[in-house]
Structure formats: structure tokens, C-alpha cells
Amino acid sequence: MGNIFPRWINLLPIKLIICLGALATVIAGLTWYVATPKFTRVGYAPQQPIPFDHSLHAGQLKMDCRYCHTFVEDSPHSNIPAAQTCWNCHGPGKVKADSPALEPLRQAMDTDNENYTGDPIRWVQIHETPDYAYFNHAAHVNRGVSCVECHGKVNEMSVVYHAKNLSMGFCLDCHRNVDEHLRPLDQITNLDWEAEDENVGEFYARIASKSGKSEAELMEADGIGEGDSLTQKIVGKHLQGLWNVHPPQDCASCHR
Amino acid sequence: MASDASTTDQPIHPSEAEGVAREPLVLNNRSMAWVTDRICGIVENRQPLIWWVLFIPSVLLAGLLGGTLVYLVSTGVGVWGNNQPVAWGWAIVNFVFWIGIGHAGTLISAILFLTRQKWRTSVNRASEAMTLFAVVCAGIYPGFHVGRFWMVWFLAPIPNANAIWQNFKSPLLWDVFAVSTYFTVSVLFWYVGLIPDLATLRDRAKAKLAKVLYGLFALGWRGGNRQWRHYEMAYLILAGISTPLVLSVHSVVSFDFATSIVPGWHTTIFPPYFVAGAVFGGFAMVLTLMLPVRKLYGLEDMITHKHVDNMAKIILLTGTIVGYAYIMELFISYYSASKYEGDAFHLRILSGPYTWAYYCMFFCNVISPQVFWFKKARLNLWVVFIVANIVNCGMWFERFVIIPTTLARDFLPGQWGYYSPSITEKLMFLGTFGLFMMLFLLFIRFLPVIAIAEVKGVLPENDPHHPDWVKLKEKRRAAAAAE
Secondary structure: OOOOOOHHHHHHHHHHHHHHHHHHHHHHHHHHHHOOHHHHOOOOOOOOOOOOOHHHHHHHOOOOHHHHOOOOOOOOOOOOOOHHHHHHHHOOOOOOOOOHHHHHHHHHHOOOOOOOOOOOOOOOOOOOOOOOOOOOHHHHHOOOEOHHHHHOOHHHOOOOOOOOOOOHHHHHHHHHOHHHOEOOHHHOOOOOOOHHHOOHHHHHHHHHHHHOOOHHHHHHHHOOOOOOOOOHHHHHHHHHHHHOOOOOOOHHHOOO | OOOOOOOOOOOOOHHHHOOOOOOOOOOOOOOHHHHHHHHHHHHHOOOOHHHHHHHHHHHHHHHHHHHHHHHHHHHOHHHOOOOOOOOOOHHHHHHHHHHHHOHHHHHHHHHHHHOOOHHHHHOHHHHHHHHHHHHHHHHHHHHHHOOOHHHHHHHOOOOOOOOOOOOOOOHHHHHHHHHHHHHHHHHHHHHHHHHHHHHHHHHHOOOHHHHHHHHHHOOOOOOOHHHHHHHHHHHHHHHHHHHHHHHHHHHHHHHHHHOOOOOOOOOOOHHHHHHHHHHHHHHHHHHHHHHHHHHHOOOOOOOOHHHHHHHHHHHHHHHHHHHHHHHHHHHHHHHOOOHHHHHHHHHHHHHOOOHHHHHHHHHHHHHHHHHHHOHHHHHOHHHHHHHHHHHHHHHHHHHHHHOHHHHOOOOOHHHOOOOOOOHHHHHHHHHHHHHHHHHHHHHHHHOOOOOHHHHHHOOHHHOOOOOOHHHHHHHHHHHHHHO
């Protein structure tokens, strides 16, 4: 048997290397783009049994997050409110009592309703921490981590969606750079808070009363003059020192 | 196929002219054509019955390996017997066992090449193949020992959404790098060495499919001067790259133990001791495989008593180094006056639960190779085969002594335990032998077991300065006439 290979075979290895390299690049790029939480989770906005509008309640009406999510400061788990909480305002003869959108609420609460079942409203969970990761809402909320850090500006969402990717990298990014994310405890549920809004005098007075240094000393160390506004870094740094915040970074702190 | 007829004349070799009797590497004045015919014949002719008798059970055992792995992954790691305190059971014992076996291949292919040990040419191809198959078997164990096999990609430093990175201070990570580098370089070295022989098989192939496949893998080799110059340079460079790997891979494996603080592991002698042990066990496995192959396929003229003798001497040398390390470990545990070190070795050799394993190891690895001091023993192939197999067992026991013996007796008696493997682990170990044998038998079936081009290079007629061409020709003619 003579030579059975045609001439074009000579270039085949080079062509194969180029094609396989391109294929590998495309696969790696696609994996990076579509198989990571920033794609798989962000934007998830399921339809809820009642089209509850956070931008109306928390935004326009300025209801505090904790009116409904009552246990967030005390419990590892931030609760979804019971139907009774809705009933407080939307009960018989109150706000929008007859709205057809509130039918599931009346089925849950109104004993006079012909479709009354008494079963809770089946809200669809949007943010879910996996079983193998321990997360404690109270530990975060009581140490200056606002709702907005993980849930985004819910006060501007008419339909709540998954705003942040909540990957492990997302958690670690904050645990490694905690000063970029802390705010005063009274601003935890103020999702629009910016460090620049903080009153410089009041802030330093509060820090000075706890740290044993004078306000002038602290301001000079930070390079803050009379008319300047605060930055997140400065606020975070002081609060971290004040509360002695050292977020754990070892595996066992979340994977217990 | 060429005739097996041999002449009883004195062999011809250039060294005769220099007055130094040097044993020829290929016996019976075999010609280049004979070498090609004999080696290619193994691939081209029907396999002997014994090939099938070995191959079918090997495939079944390899399937058993797959079955145990499916069972392990689908059920969970609890089907293995290892748990606290012995978290590294047979999985790591067998990993170190297999990875150690591979070392003879790299030593033969790289170090013996650089040191111009021409006898390597008859055994390097099969030893390198053995290396690759042993590393394949070895790699299975840590891969599944991580617990969640589908997360095994965490071993590689790939950017990920978890924002976690490998612990570069851990020897376990460097173990991953060492073994994967070792495998990659070994594959390349083996393949580059195969190219001229694949071209030979291509040129001789009669079936279309064989012609196409050997042709594709021969990469258009024509045997021209330019090609040989490039080829030999590539081979030399790869030999240079492989040489440090002979020492580094098992050193890094030994760091898995030596950098811990567990008494019995925390010793500086581990790297040289592991490397010597790996070469020791590797050569034993080479002999275990090559002695039957040599007999079955009539390769006695190429894998001669000289080769067996040389390998037996290496086994004797490295076995004695290993014996020195065993005794030095005991001495240091006494001499250091460290209480924990002393206790660890007291438990290992006298009062612990695995003392039987220690004495098995000591007999197999230190006592049994001592017969190789005697030339008669080195020349008796049965003795060599049996000792090589005893050494194979001994090297397995060595890893068993190092791992469960040490872990079962930690610092605190409250942490003491006893480990015995589950049936799944035992079947899995059996299964890796099946996989290993299956791959090796396939290698014999489809690739030249001896490097044809290299063996031709050590024939006297390849030597342009040969003193007596006429004499050689006469002998050839006489041999042909005698047929």
C-alpha cells in the first residue's frame, strides 16, 4: 500500500490546533458568562401570588423593612410576614379591601370569604442560601450591614428580583473588605443611605465618645476638614473599629 | 517472520577490537531486519492464547473498578472503611503504591538515556508505558478520595465564582502539580519515542485502518536526516526535562507526610527514602511484566540476561537504601529522645496493632532482595521473578505501614483507632490491577513493545567504526547457511 495520505493532511494538525483552541476559548468564555451566579441568579423575578409592590410600600410609603420582616434583628432567618401582617392594613373596610389582587389574602384571612381556606399565602422564595452554607441575618444587621448590601434597592422594585449574585465570592468580597460595607445601625433599613449624607459633626462626636480620642484628632487623622463630607471608607473604618468587626474567612465559619 | 536460528559463535562487537570483552546488547548477531520483523510481528500476528486468557479477566476487573466507583459516588464516601482517625486508608496507600511504580519508567527513559546506558533501549518503551498506566491507576485514588468527585476541578487553580484559591502552602496542591506534570511529560516522552516505530508499523501495515491510524500518529515521519536531527534534539530535551521529575515527584509525594507534625511522618529522611523506594518498586514491576513478555513473544535476544542482571542490581541497591532508611528511622526515633517519636516507632515495631505489616514490609523489601548479591540468583529468572513479586508486595506494605499505622496511633490515646478496608476498597484495588493489566495488554497488542529504531542503534552494524565488517558478514552468511 503506497502513501494513502493526500497533501492537505500536512496542514491538518495546525488547523485542528487552531479550531480546538478556539473551541476551548468559546467554552471557557460561555462557562464564565452563563454558568456563574451573576448570570444564573441575578434577575430572577418570580410571579408572586399577590403582586406586592415594594416600591409602593417601602419606597413611597416609607414603611420600614422590619414592619413585615420582623425577626431580622433577632433571628438567623429573616421571616416572610404572616398573612395577619397584611391584614392589619388590608382587612375589611380598610385599604383596598376589595381589590381582586388581594383575593389570596382574603382566602387566607377572611372567614366570611366563600373561598376561605385559612392556608398561608404561598410566597415564592427568591433569595435562597444553600443548606451547606450557614448565614445569620441578625449577626449582619446588628453590625452595620444593611439589607441593601445583599438584596439591592428593594424600595425601588415593583417586582422583587434577585439583584446581587450572592455567590461565595460575593460573601468573601465583603468579608475581606468589610469597611466598604458598614453603616450606622440607625441607617440599616434606609436603603438610600450614602456615607456622604452623614452629618460629620455628629458622626465624629459619636466615635469620639467611644474611642477616647477627641473629635479634632480623629478628623485630622482622616484628613476631614470643616466643609468636607464623609466617605464610605472612613465611616466603615471607624465602625469596624468601634464594633470590633472581624468577619471570619475560614471555611468552617459558613460551612459548619 | 525471520528465523530464530542462532549461531553459537562468539558475538561480534567493536569492543572486541579494543581487547575488552563487552557483552553484546543484542544476542546471536541479529540483523536489523530481524529486529524489525520480530517486534512488529507481535503487533501484526495473532496474539497467543495466553493474551486472551489474561485480557478478558483484566477487562472484567477494570469493569469492576468502574462499578465500585459508581457505587462510591452514588452512595457516598462511607462505603470506604476510612474514617477518623485513619482518614487516609487504602485510597492513599494505593495512590502512593501506583505512583511509585511509575518511577522506573522515568528513570530508564531519562536518566539512563542521559548517562548513555545503552542497555535501556530494550526495556524503555515498555517501562514508560507501565509508568503511564501506573499513573492512571494512581490518579483515580486521590480524585475520588476528595469525597465529591464532581468538585475535583477545585484542585486546579481556575478562577471561580467562589473567590477561593488553592492553598499554595499545602504539599497536597504541589502533589497535584507534580503528578500531572509527571504524567504530561511522560506521555510526551513516550510518544516522541514512538514516532519512528509508528512509521515502521505504518509502512508495513496491510489493512487500511491500521495504515491510516499508524500513519496519523506517525505524523508523516519519513526517516530523513533532517527529521532525525530534530527528533533526537526533541528527545534529548525531553530527557532533560524528565530527569528532575524522577526525583521531584516522589519527593513531593513524601512531603504530604513529612511536612505534617504527626510522629512517624515528620522526618527529613522521607524524600530520598521515598524516591529510592519508588525506583525499587518500579524496577520490580518492570521485571514482573517484562520477564513473561520476553518469554511469550520470543524477545530473549533483545531483553537478555544482561538486562535482567542490571535491573536486579538496581533492585539490590535501592532495596538496601530503603533498608538503611528503615533502620535510620528507628535509630533517629531513639537518638532524638523525642517521647512521641519514640512511642510512634515503639508502636510501629513492637506494641501497635499493625506490627505484622511492619515485619512483612521489612522481609519483603530488605531481606528478600539480598539474594541478588549472588550472580546465580540474578541469572535464574524464576528467582528474579519471585523476588520481584515479593518486592511488589513489600512496597505496598511499606505504604500501608506509613499511613494507617501512623494515623491509628496519634498523640492522644483518645484519638486511637483501628482501620481495616471495606470490601469496596478491596475490590477497587483489585480493579486497578485489572485496569493496569488491560492497558498493558492493549499496549502489547497495538504498539511496538521494544523501541525498534533504538535497538537498531546498538547493533554492531550500526557502528561506522566497526573493525571487522568482513568477519560479521561471514558469520551472517554461515548463520543463513546453517538454516
